[in-house]
Amino acid sequence: MRCWDPRDAPLLKDAVDSSLEDLRPWMPWAVDEPQPLEEKVALLRRFRGRFDLGEDFTYGILDDSETVAFGGTGLHTRSGANTLEIGYWIRSSHAGRGLATESTAALVRVAFEVCGVERVLIRTDPANERSRAIPRRLGFVEEATLRRGLDYPEPRDVVVYTMFRDEFRQAPVRDTPLEAFDASGRRLL
Numbered sequence: 001m002r003c004w005d006p007r008d009a010p011l012l013k014d015a016v017d018s019s020l021e022d023l024r025p026w027m028p029w030a031v032d033e034p035q036p037l038e039e040k041v042a043l044l045r046r047f048r049g050r051f052d053l054g055e056d057f058t059y060g061i062l063d064d065s066e067t068v069a070f071g072g073t074g075l076h077t078r079s080g081a082n083t084l085e086i087g088y089w090i091r092s093s094h095a096g097r098g099l100a101t102e103s104t105a106a107l108v109r110v111a112f113e114v115c116g117v118e119r120v121l122i123r124t125d126p127a128n129e130r131s132r133a134i135p136r137r138l139g140f141v142e143e144a145t146l147r148r149g150l151d152y153p154e155p156r157d158v159v160v161y162t163m164f165r166d167e168f169r170q171a172p173v174r175d176t177p178l179e180a181f182d183a184s185g186r187r188l189l
Contacts, residue, residue, distance in 0.1 A: 001073065001103055003051045004060045009040035011069035012060065019092040026128050027089055028152035052183070061090070061103050070094045073103045075111055083119040084111045088134070101134050105176040108138060112168045114180060114188050120168075122161040125150070135161035139171035 004012065016023065016033055023030040035043075047058040058074040071090035079085040086107050088100045104122070111120045122140060124131040136142070140161035148155035168174055180188040 001059045001061050001106060004044045004047045004058060006041050006044045006048065008060055008069065009037055009044055012044065013037055013040045015069040015071060015091040022092045023089060026125055026131065031153065061099055070099050073107060075107055079121050082117050083121055084115060084117050085121040085123065101137055104134050105138055105173045106178050108163065108168065108173050109176055109178050110180055112165055118165050120163045123158045126157050126159050132159060138173040139163060139167065
């Protein structure tokens with residue numbers, strides 16, 4: 001897992017384009033897909049810029065050789081002060097292999113141990129059982145169902161899962177193996 005780079009645009013496009021049938025029911029951004037390669041390059045430039053400025057942290061989930069994109073994830077700042085929100089998607093051909101759970105577990109550790117936030121949040125569609133299983137498995141608490149909390153393509157409900165710093169200290173996700181590095185390659189964890 002690493003920050004997307006504009007050079008990854010063909011990998012991202014391939015992963016998204018091959019998974020549209022599975023992404024469209026759950027991901028609002030998938031409505032605008034498929035996009036031309038040039039738009040993917042521009043998107044990844046925005047992701048990279050916001051990442052480097054510390055404004056939002058969008059990651060690619062790649063194979064070891066970094067030639068295949070398995071999906072995407074992120075630590076998003078849209079949920080208020082001292083909170084990071086995790087989102088995730090996995091390309092259809094690699095769904096069900098634990099990649100979303102593994103990447104989410106790693107980001108939970110980064111959020112608490114590197115970023116020092118007090119709360120991590122995950123939002124899912126109530127009907128997306130595969131997505132809902134991830135926060136449950138990692139020790140998140142189902143906090144609320146927001147009625148009509150998501151506008152995609154029409155208003156629909158969203159389930160909110162949370163974990164607080166004190167809960168993280170006792171959660172099994174705390175022991176997830178992780179190596180984290182900054183942009184210069186310096187080890188963070």
